[in-house]
Amino acid sequence: MLNSTHPDDERLSALASRDDDAVADAGLAAHVEACDRCADVVGELGALRASLAELPDLAPSRPLRLLPPAEEPRPATADRLGSWARRLFAPALTAGAALAMVGLVGTAAPALDGMASGGADQALPEVGAELRADSPQSAPTDGARILVGSDAPAAAGEGGVAEDLATDEDAMGEDGSEAAGQARGLPAERSPWPMVLFTGLALVIGALLLRWILVPRAG
Amino acid sequence: MADAPEPAPRNRTPPLPDEAAVIARAADGDRAAFTRLMEHYQSACYGLAWRLLGDPDRAADATQDAFVHAYTAIRSYRGGVFRSWLLRITANASYDILRRQQRRPAGPLPDPEEGAPELPDASAVDPDAEATRSELYRHLERALRLLPPDQRTAVVLCDIYGMDYNEVASMTDSALGTVKSRIHRGRLRLRVLMADHRELFTS
Numbered sequence: 262m263l264n265s266t267h268p269d270d271e272r273l274s275a276l277a278s279r280d281d282d283a284v285a286d287a288g289l290a291a292h293v294e295a296c297d298r299c300a301d302v303v304g305e306l307g308a309l310r311a312s313l314a315e316l317p318d319l320a321p322s323r324p325l326r327l328l329p330p331a332e333e334p335r336p337a338t339a340d341r342l343g344s345w346a347r348r349l350f351a352p353a354l355t356a357g358a359a360l361a362m363v364g365l366v367g368t369a370a371p372a373l374d375g376m377a378s379g380g381a382d383q384a385l386p387e388v389g390a391e392l393r394a395d396s397p398q399s400a401p402t403d404g405a406r407i408l409v410g411s412d413a414p415a416a417a418g419e420g421g422v423a424e425d426l427a428t429d430e431d432a433m434g435e436d437g438s439e440a441a442g443q444a445r446g447l448p449a450e451r452s453p454w455p456m457v458l459f460t461g462l463a464l465v466i467g468a469l470l471l472r473w474i475l476v477p478r479a480g
Numbered sequence: 481m482a483d484a485p486e487p488a489p490r491n492r493t494p495p496l497p498d499e500a501a502v503i504a505r506a507a508d509g510d511r512a513a514f515t516r517l518m519e520h521y522q523s524a525c526y527g528l529a530w531r532l533l534g535d536p537d538r539a540a541d542a543t544q545d546a547f548v549h550a551y552t553a554i555r556s557y558r559g560g561v562f563r564s565w566l567l568r569i570t571a572n573a574s575y576d577i578l579r580r581q582q583r584r585p586a587g588p589l590p591d592p593e594e595g596a597p598e599l600p601d602a603s604a605v606d607p608d609a610e611a612t613r614s615e616l617y618r619h620l621e622r623a624l625r626l627l628p629p630d631q632r633t634a635v636v637l638c639d640i641y642g643m644d645y646n647e648v649a650s651m652t653d654s655a656l657g658t659v660k661s662r663i664h665r666g667r668l669r670l671r672v673l674m675a676d677h678r679e680l681f682t683s
Contacts, residue, residue, distance in 0.1 A: 274664035278639075305671055308681035313639040313670075316617055318493050319527035321543065322536035327518040328511055329548045 267299055268292055277306035346475040350468055357464030364458025371452070493524045495563065503562060507554050514554065517562070518547050524563060525570040531636045532574040533581070534625050542577050546570040567641055571651055575633070582629060616680035623673035631666030638663050 268289055275283035276293065283289060293299045496502055496517070505513035525546055530539035546569045557565060624632055633652060637643045638659075643651070649659045674681075 271664035318523035321526040327515045
């Protein structure tokens with residue numbers, strides 16, 4: 262829009278709406294005063310602006326709702342409880358199912374471990390017995406010491422395992438019983454997993470019951 | 481712009497005679513008083529929404545959104561011209577709809593004649609002058625609908641509803657310079673679109 266002789270048309274529009282900066286621009290005012298073309302533009306834009314300001318209000322195309330709907334009355338206590346039960350049902354069911362799953366895995370893991378390593382555990386005493394039998398200096402009460410101190414180099418690998426076994430035996434007591442270990446002051450270690458499993462199941466059952474009791478059923 | 485003389489509004493809803501009392505009752509929760517206010521100003525609000533949105537259904541939706549907002553906000557109304565307060569709420573409601581609409585590809589409004597509301601019949605003091613005026617309004621409304629949306633919004637808010645540049649900038653989340661530029665370019669484009677009807681302009 263800007264050319265060498267006339268000011269930018271946007272400046273003329275600013276003058277037509279009597280913007281502060283345009284009105285204060287003496288050069289712009291002097292040009293418009295002297296230039297017919299720019300005076301016409303300012304005049305037309307002023308007339309356009311005046312006509313826009315006269316445009317009438319318009320009737321809506323359809324009846325409008327003038328008020329927002331009145332607030333609904335508060336629901337009865339049973340409805341509120343039902344609403345809470347409905348809201349809590351999914352999270353409680355999910356949490357219960359997750360707890361039950363974790364508890365189940367935690368409870369079953371030692372048994373599965375035992376099954377997996379049961380073969381090896383049973384094989385080890387046999388190896389130890391074999392080694393004891395092979396050693397000319399074997400003594401029935403202290404297999405590990407005999408094996409480690411043995412001059413049979415082929416037995417070195419199995420010797421480590423046998424030593425572990427001997428250590429376990431020490432912890433269990435001489436008669437190998439857990440009761441004896443406890444009697445010597447070791448704390449009884451109870452697995453938390455069954456409790457987790459039962460808590461999860463209780464949560465699931467509780468959520469189902471609450472929903473069945475509190476949430477009104479259709480029909 | 482702040483010191484620009486505002487042309488006297490014609491054909492615009494005047495304030496209610498007992499407006500302050502009605503507003504006070506509405507602010508106290510009197511639903512009948514609120515209904516009376518909205519009934520009185522619904523044409524003003526709908527006209528603004530229609531000019532911004534160019535669609536009768538969306539304009540009606542925006543107007544109703546504005547009424548719901550006004551119902552909750554009227555307690556915080558702190559005086560001033562009630563019509564302007566309500567129009568600002570309507571403009572915001574319309575602009576929210578416009579923003580959602582503009583996220584989809586959109587250009588100028590499709591058919592300038594489609595959905596255009598009937599302009600009110602002017603009182604027949606001078607039938608010829610009123611006929612000329614009605615024709616001018618029709619051409620102006622048509623030309624407005626041919627503007628790009630951002631220019632149309634700025635021109636409608638500023639030149640038809642008398643909002644200042646700062647208000648338009650805040651309402652449209654735009655920089656002040658951008659708003660001024662949109663208004664000036666919109667006006668210049670309207671001038672070109674109205675070139676064949678210059679004789680109708682208010683002198």
